[in-house]
Amino acid sequence: MIKTLSTEDTLENAGLTDEEQQLFSNARPKAYEPYPIKAVEDFANWARANSLWILAFGTGCGAIELRPLMTARFDANRFGVAGRPTPRQSSVFIIGGYASVKTLKRIIRSYEQMQGPKFVIALGICPVNGGMYFDSYNTINIFDQYLPVDLYITGCMPRPEVLVAGLLELKKKIREGRCDGANRYVENFDWYKANQKKVIKNWDMPDYNW
Amino acid sequence: MNEMLERLERNFAVTGITERRPGLTTLTVGKDAAEILIRDLRDREGYTHLNFITCIDYIEEGIFTLVYMLHNYDSKDTLSVHVDIGRENAEMTSIHTLWAQAWTYQRELHEMYGINFPGSPRLEEDFCLEGWDQIPPMRREFDTKKFSEERFGHREGRHSEVPRDHMKVEFYPNRGGDEE
Numbered sequence: 001m002i003k004t005l006s007t008e009d010t011l012e013n014a015g016l017t018d019e020e021q022q023l024f025s026n027a028r029p030k031a032y033e034p035y036p037i038k039a040v041e042d043f044a045n046w047a048r049a050n051s052l053w054i055l056a057f058g059t060g061c062g063a064i065e066l067r068p069l070m071t072a073r074f075d076a077n078r079f080g081v082a083g084r085p086t087p088r089q090s091s092v093f094i095i096g097g098y099a100s101v102k103t104l105k106r107i108i109r110s111y112e113q114m115q116g117p118k119f120v121i122a123l124g125i126c127p128v129n130g131g132m133y134f135d136s137y138n139t140i141n142i143f144d145q146y147l148p149v150d151l152y153i154t155g156c157m158p159r160p161e162v163l164v165a166g167l168l169e170l171k172k173k174i175r176e177g178r179c180d181g182a183n184r185y186v187e188n189f190d191w192y193k194a195n196q197k198k199v200i201k202n203w204d205m206p207d208y209n210w
Numbered sequence: 211m212n213e214m215l216e217r218l219e220r221n222f223a224v225t226g227i228t229e230r231r232p233g234l235t236t237l238t239v240g241k242d243a244a245e246i247l248i249r250d251l252r253d254r255e256g257y258t259h260l261n262f263i264t265c266i267d268y269i270e271e272g273i274f275t276l277v278y279m280l281h282n283y284d285s286k287d288t289l290s291v292h293v294d295i296g297r298e299n300a301e302m303t304s305i306h307t308l309w310a311q312a313w314t315y316q317r318e319l320h321e322m323y324g325i326n327f328p329g330s331p332r333l334e335e336d337f338c339l340e341g342w343d344q345i346p347p348m349r350r351e352f353d354t355k356k357f358s359e360e361r362f363g364h365r366e367g368r369h370s371e372v373p374r375d376h377m378k379v380e381f382y383p384n385r386g387g388d389e390e
Contacts, residue, residue, distance in 0.1 A: 136358060200340075
C-alpha cells in the first residue's frame with residue numbers, strides 16, 4: 001500500500017530534522033477493534049493470555065527479579081511466559097522499578113515499537129509514586145502519566161513468587177478482555193505525549209515510533 | 211612511605227598528611243601543583259592505578275574538594291589526594307593524559323557539579339542527564355525535592371514516617387511509644 005501523506009491528523013515529528021522526517025512515518029496509532037463475534041474475540045483473548053512474551057529490557061533494579069523467573073525454581077515457561085529479545089516480538093513490558101528520564105525515553109521507544117496486543121506491568125513501588133526515589137532529580141514519580149499500566153505489582157522489591165502471581169492475574173484480566181492499556185494510550189495519545197515531552201527535553205525521535 | 215611523604219612535603223607543598231587507617235593516607239595539595247604531584251606519584255612512586263575521582267561540595271566554605279584516589283599495587287597502599295578549588299567558575303587541570311579512563315570521571319563531574327576540565331574529551335556531551343536544563347544537580351544549592359515535585363509530580367496518598375518514632379510506637383504500643 002502506498003503511504004498517503006494527508007495533512008489532517010498526522011503527527012508533527014518536530015523533533016526530527018528535515019532529512020529524518022522523510023524516513024519516519026507520521027501516522028497516528030490506531031486503536032484495536034475487537035472481533036465482531038464475541039466467541040472469536042474470547043478465543044483470541046484466551047490465546048493471547050497463554051503466550052505472554054516478555055521484552056528482555058531490564059529498566060531498573062526490579063529486572064533482577066526477572067532472571068530467577070525463568071530458572072527451574074520458578075519456571076515461568078509453564079504459564080506460557082517467555083523472554084524475547086526485541087520489542088517487535090514481545091507482548092508484555094515489565095517496568096522493573098524506577099525509571100530515570102534517560103531510561104523513560106528508551107521505554108517509550110520500545111513500547112511504541114511493540115506490536116499489539118501489548119500489556120504493561122509496573123513492578124515495584126517506584127512506578128506508583130516514586131518509592132524511595134520520590135525526591136530524585138532524575139527518576140520519574142508517576143509512571144502512568146507517561147504510559148498506560150495494565151497491572152501493578154507493588155513492593156520493594158517484589159519476590160519472583162509475587163511476579164508469578166501478577167502474571168496469573170494479568171492472564172485473568174486478558175481473558176476477561178479488561179486489559180485495554182494500549183487502547184487508552186491511543187485514545188489519550190496527545191495527553192500522554194504532552195506529559196512525556198514535559199520531562200524528556202531532548203526529544204529527537206519521531207512522535208510515534210512505528 | 212615516610213621518606214616519600216617527606217619528599218612530597220618538601221617538593222610540592224603538600225599539607226595535612228593523615229593516615230586514616232593502615233594503607234590509606236590522605237593529603238592535601240594546591241590546585242596548581244596537583245597534576246605534577248599525581249604524575250610524579252604515578253611515574254616515580256608506583257601509584258599506577260587510579261581508583262576514582264570524586265568531588266565533595268563544601269558550600270559553607272565556598273569550595274569543591276576533588277579527591278583523586280591512587281593505588282600502589284606493590285606496597286598495597288592507597289593514597290588519596292585532595293585538591294580544593296573554588297566553587298565559582300570551578301576549573302581543574304585535566305589528567306586524562308595520565309589515565310585515559312579519567313575523562314569519564316571528568317565528564318561526570320562536569321555534568322553533576324559543573325566543574326570544567328579544559329581539554330578533556332567529550333566533556334560537553336550528555337552523560338546521564340539527557341537534555342538537562344537546570345544547574346548541575348549534585349551542587350548543594352540545587353533543591354532536588356522541589357525540582358522533583360515540579361517536574362515529575364506528586365501522587366496523593368503518600369506519607370512518610372520518621373523511622374525512629376514509628377518503630378517506638380510499633381515496639382512499645384502500651385506505653386504510647388515511650389521507651390523508658
